[in-house]
Amino acid sequence: MADRTPRLYNTLTRTTEAVEPREEGHLRFYSCGPTVYNYAHIGNFRSFLTADLILRTARAIGWETTYVSNITDVGHLTQDDLVDPSGEDRMAQALEREGERFANIYDLARYYSDALLRDWHALNLRDPDVRPRATEHVTDQLEAVIKLVDSGHAYVTDKGVYFSVETAPDYGKLSGNREAEQLQATERDIVEDEGKRDPRDFALWKLDENHLMKWHSPWGWGYPGWHIECSVMGMRYLGDQFDLHAGGEDLIFPHHECEVAQNEALAGHEVIPYWVHTRFLQVEGEKMSKSKGNFYTVRDLIAPDPDDEHVPDAIRQQGGVDPLALRYALLSGQYRKPFNFTLKTLRDSARAVKRYRDVQARLDEALQSTSETAAATGLAESLRESYEEALDAMCDDLNTPGSLAAALKGVKAIEQADSLSAADARTATEWLHDINNLLGIVEPQHAATERTGGSDGDDDFAEQVESLIRERADARSAGDYDRADAIRDELDEMGVEVKDNPDGTTWERKGL
RNA sequence: GGUGACGUGGCCGAGGGGUUAGGCAGAGGCCUGCAAAGCCUCGUACGGCGGUUCGAAUCCGCCCGUCACCUCCA
Numbered sequence: 012m013a014d015r016t017p018r019l020y021n022t023l024t025r026t027t028e029a030v031e032p033r034e035e036g037h038l039r040f041y042s043c044g045p046t047v048y049n050y051a052h053i054g055n056f057r058s059f060l061t062a063d064l065i066l067r068t069a070r071a072i073g074w075e076t077t078y079v080s081n082i083t084d085v086g087h088l089t090q091d092d093l094v095d096p097s098g099e100d101r102m103a104q105a106l107e108r109e110g111e112r113f114a115n116i117y118d119l120a121r122y123y124s125d126a127l128l129r130d131w132h133a134l135n136l137r138d139p140d141v142r143p144r145a146t147e148h149v150t151d152q153l154e155a156v157i158k159l160v161d162s163g164h165a166y167v168t169d170k171g172v173y174f175s176v177e178t179a180p181d182y183g184k185l186s187g188n189r190e191a192e193q194l195q196a197t198e199r200d201i202v203e204d205e206g207k208r209d210p211r212d213f214a215l216w217k218l219d220e221n222h223l224m225k226w227h228s229p230w231g232w233g234y235p236g237w238h239i240e241c242s243v244m245g246m247r248y249l250g251d252q253f254d255l256h257a258g259g260e261d262l263i264f265p266h267h268e269c270e271v272a273q274n275e276a277l278a279g280h281e282v283i284p285y286w287v288h289t290r291f292l293q294v295e296g297e298k299m300s301k302s303k304g305n306f307y308t309v310r311d312l313i314a315p316d317p318d319d320e321h322v323p324d325a326i327r328q329q330g331g332v333d334p335l336a337l338r339y340a341l342l343s344g345q346y347r348k349p350f351n352f353t354l355k356t357l358r359d360s361a362r363a364v365k366r367y368r369d370v371q372a373r374l375d376e377a378l379q380s381t382s383e384t385a386a387a388t389g390l391a392e393s394l395r396e397s398y399e400e401a402l403d404a405m406c407d408d409l410n411t412p413g414s415l416a417a418a419l420k421g422v423k424a425i426e427q428a429d430s431l432s433a434a435d436a437r438t439a440t441e442w443l444h445d446i447n448n449l450l451g452i453v454e455p456q457h458a459a460t461e462r463t464g465g466s467d468g469d470d471d472f473a474e475q476v477e478s479l480i481r482e483r484a485d486a487r488s489a490g491d492y493d494r495a496d497a498i499r500d501e502l503d504e505m506g507v508e509v510k511d512n513p514d515g516t517t518w519e520r521k522g523l
Numbered sequence: 524g525g526u527g528a529c530g531u532g533g534c535c536g537a538g539g540g541g542u543u544a545g546g547c548a549g550a551g552g553c554c555u556g557c558a559a560a561g562c563c564u565c566g567u568a569c570g571g572c573g574g575u576u577c578g579a580a581u582c583c584g585c586c587c588g589u590c591a592c593c594u595c596c597a
Contacts, residue, residue: 022527025527045597054596056597059597101595186526186527186592186593187526187527187592188592237594259596260527260591261596261597262597263526263593264594265593289597290590291590291592291597293590298591343546347529348528348529349530349590349591353534355534356535358547362546363546404537410538412535412536412537412544413545415537416537416545416546417544417545420545423545426562490556492557503559508560509560510559517560
């Protein structure tokens with residue numbers, strides 16, 4: 012596995028390229044995190060998942076990694092600001108909406124960033140090495156702005172400090188929006204600061220004495236522009252030359268375009284050669300939006316409010332889906348292709364995750380068995396091939412559907428083995444562990460991933476079910492099949508699936 | 524208007540000049556008191572039109588369609 016190199020589509024060059032870290036065998040990358048003014052939705056997580064997969068793939072081929080992902084806890088402008096420049100930012104609006112829950116804007120940010128971390132862990136996303144917060148790096152941001160002013164890349168007006176795009180000849184190289192100037196000039200001039208020299212110029216610092224979050228600057232009280240935080244935090248933790256930057260496709264412009272301009276103005280050279288962007292997902296064939304009722308946060312799906320009618324009944328009834336099923340569903344589309352998230356995909360994914368769990372249970376049993384059983388023929392070889400193929404697929408621009416398919420071949424090989432020797436079980440357990448390291452779909456890696464929904468741990472419920480099953484067994488042995496079937500129907504109503512095996516009856520809660 | 528991506532069987536979704544994706548659904552079978560679950564078997568599809576080629580779903584061109592971004596957004 013030593014000579015594998017991951018390939019990724021680079022937005023900057025518009026081609027799929029082999030990723031070659033500056034320092035051989037050590038990938039340093041940054042992934043844009045969310046603004047914490049609300050619960051993160053499944054689209055946010057599709058993007059965070061891409062970063063997680065880059066990390067896992069790099070580790071799987073033996074690379075070191077340094078991974079930074081920020082939390083934006085400073086409010087930035089909403090579209091309303093374009094109409095009403097004195098308007099409030101998103102976080103301020105959130106506070107207004109939920110004012111009774113939070114004492115101030117910092118409480119709100121803290122609450123939603125805690126929620127973000129819980130969801131992050133629930134979906135088996137690995138933690139970054141550093142998770143910087145914008146509010147904790149305002150001084151760094153100010154220093155960068157001062158440096159840009161001093162070097163002539165920025166200028167001050169009575170409303171703020173702006174980056175002068177004219178001084179960045181490559182501006183537009185990432186997004187291709189080189190002509191945005193002409194196209195949007197009129198609108199920009201109206202909504203922005205008259206002191207701006209070029210409509211493309213963007214804010215590095217905004218002066219506002221009344222802003223809910225404000226800091227002191229050489230130009231007066233105010234707050235930083237949106238783009239500067241990522242430039243500053245990226246270079247602070249990864250240096251002025253690192254390898255890769257990831258984010259959602261909407262960030263290509265303006266956010267990353269502006270970041271590139273700032274980076275290069277600050278460093279005097281290219282800072283990041285690879286840019287990776289995750290496409291938006293759709294839900295049930297439509298753009299995810301609150302008005303369409305197809306807007307899902309992670310917790311809507313894994314721990315729904317029972318009374319929230321916009322969450323499908325099937326999900327609410329079982330108290331939320333397995334978080335790993337949600338992760339699996341998000342993996343079933345490649346990050347760069349349009350992906351249609353549907354309830355059906357989620358249902359299929361839950362079954363797939365269950366297959367892994369069942370295989371794992373079988374392996375655990377085989378490991379503990381002391382009886383001599385014949386080795387399964389060719390199992391080790393099938394599993395080796397399965398893993399190699401799964402890893403190859405990940406190296407091929409994070410081809411997750413291909414990787415899942417390859418992994419499933421290994422699952423099938425285990426399922427189909429007539430018997431498993433202890434050695435087989437050890438080999439297969441190791442394989443399962445490797446697959447889990449690569450894709451994160453087998454075992455929860457944090458306590459938070461344990462199923463919170465359902466009543467699996469409910470002893471009373473289990474007792475009730477066991478009792479009904481005993482009753483049914485009695486009816487069956489007495490030949491009273493009408494009675495037995497009635498009990499089975501009753502269990503079915505309770506969401507319990509009955510399975511009659513040769514050596515007894517088992518049951519489990521029904522999935523989606 | 525500018526920019527980028529994508530169109531594969533009933534559905535999701537890989538692959539990518541001649542040779543099996545996989546899953547779900549569906550059909551048949553085994554098992555079962557009957558079911559369920561499980562297991563076995565079964566699919567020959569690539570938006571349209573041209574071109575290159577011995578051969579194209581795969582390469583090239585054009586067209587059609589879908590999606591996204593162009594200072595709210597992952």
